Amino acid sequence: MKAVVIYKSKTGFAKKYAEWIAEDLKADIFEVSKVTMDRLSIYDVIIFGGSLYAVGINGVKVITQNINMLKDKKLIVFATGASPSKEDTINEIINKNFTLEQQKYIKFFYLRGGFNYGKLSIFDKMLMTLLKWKIESKKKKGNKLTFDEIGMLAAYDKPMDFTKKKNIEEIIHYITS
Template sequence: MNNKNKQVAVIYKSKYGSTKRYAGWIAIKLDADLYEVSDIRDKDLKSYKTIIYGGPLCAGKIKGINIINKNYDKIKNKKIIIFAVGLASEKKEVIEKILENNFSEEIRQNVQLFYLRGAFNYDELGLVDKVMMNMMKKVFLNKKEEELDDDARGMLDAFKNPVDFTEKSLVSDIVDAAY
């Protein structure tokens, strides 16, 4: 491994593929080392100057984020960039809520967080995810039409018509932040 590759590690956890796709695009653009979270050891994190972690959102939590939280004291002197992948349209309050739900105040002050929209195909979900999504669908269906926001309407439609918001150009802000 040459020294340039030790500059940036892109680490990800992906369930249905959107996060893995984004992580791959970021790693290619930065000529970075790419790891699935289960393949990197805590001690390896120390050898990088920049650590980029991406994970899918599930009930407001970033899957696999413990790799950052539990190792924070060892890596806090590095550039830490996080990207979360979900389906909500990007809003400032979404990003603030993700930070709040996943990090202590100290970590929130020292990481850069980006939010990227992923994909949703109900037919490809596992059983547990289908049950969770059906509960969410019931909540939406029990509301009056005027009480639904655009995200809720879009989610209801996505049960019948799969959506994919992933786009290579969306990683450019993350790539720029790594420099």
């Protein structure tokens, strides 16, 4: 079984998981911009990891746009996000990123990553600042904040890293069984 891990990571959480998976599987690892379909053709197992961006998986198009060339391989996609894993959110991620046909070939996993405002691009910082203002406005109006909103407000001032190597165990077990 020849495996490769490819990833796209904005703040380093997806990259960290990709490196741990590659290490455990003794797999090759590439940032998504370094990958071609010719390069992927030699692998039996392709693992892609990307960070979530408004429920979209960063860089996953390398898999979805080439599904016809890859569907004879074992395909795994993981996404990282700051929020704890919730079934309804996972279903939303799957349905937003993959067609029903693609879902037949792709096994999806969600891995809790983190949030580091300081590592965001200027554009992403602007978007996140707007979100922060929206949450703060809700709080000022006396509306109850969700657990995720409380966590997001706290994360602006202090980076949060929820990555744990044990979180990849389910992926490793799926691939090796």
